[in-house]
Amino acid sequence: MTPSWTEETHPQEVIAWALETYPNLLLPSAFNLNGTVLIDLAYRTGYRGEVVFVDTGYHFPETLQTRDRLAERYPDLHFVTLEAGLEPEPWGQERYRTDPDGCCAARKVAPLRSYIEKKNPPALLNARSRDQAPTRAHLGFLELGERIRINPLAYWTRERLEAYAKAHDLPVNPLYWVGFLSIGCWPCTRAVQPGEAARAGRWAGRGKTECGLWVGKEAL
Ligand code: SF4
Incomplete structure (x- = not known):
């Protein structure tokens, strides 16, 4: 039966339902603000499963440090890093310049898809939000x-996420506070300008808005 939720339903209510309905769900994360808040909320609600991250070979050092800080903070969670298995291409030959869809497919989607197909969880806990x-x-x-993808933060605004992170002293990626409101690989991420949407700095000027994990024919 579909739960009777509204936009005001607290994410922990959604997570509690998810943990009861799909106890073997998985939580993939890229350790952005949303992901960090979701990990904390899930932990407080009783999640003790895996937090799965794909190392594309192009992450900012701050992102890897954020992963490590979260792993220290939540020792009961199992942080799994999947390696893309591809060396960064030599300067001048980077696939992300000429074929970002192919680069994301090889470095992000394929490793996570392969892991998820092996684990076969019934559902995924996801940190995306509307704004x-x-x-x-x-x-x-x-x-x-x-x-099934469960998006407990769907209706939380950036302001609400920031307030939650500050109130609970969460280890947010420090790049976030200098304008990187959505953080992916360094070649494809820039800080956003005032008034821009959080993801406007991802693949800016390249006509691409999603990596393919959640949208497109290869989406999970
Ligand atoms: S975000 Fe950029 S560098 Fe990272 S996998 Fe996608 S295209 Fe490649």
């Missing part, structure tokens, strides 16, 4: 992909 980008404006708590 991150116009393409996410209609996101709901529940989403049907190849398996």
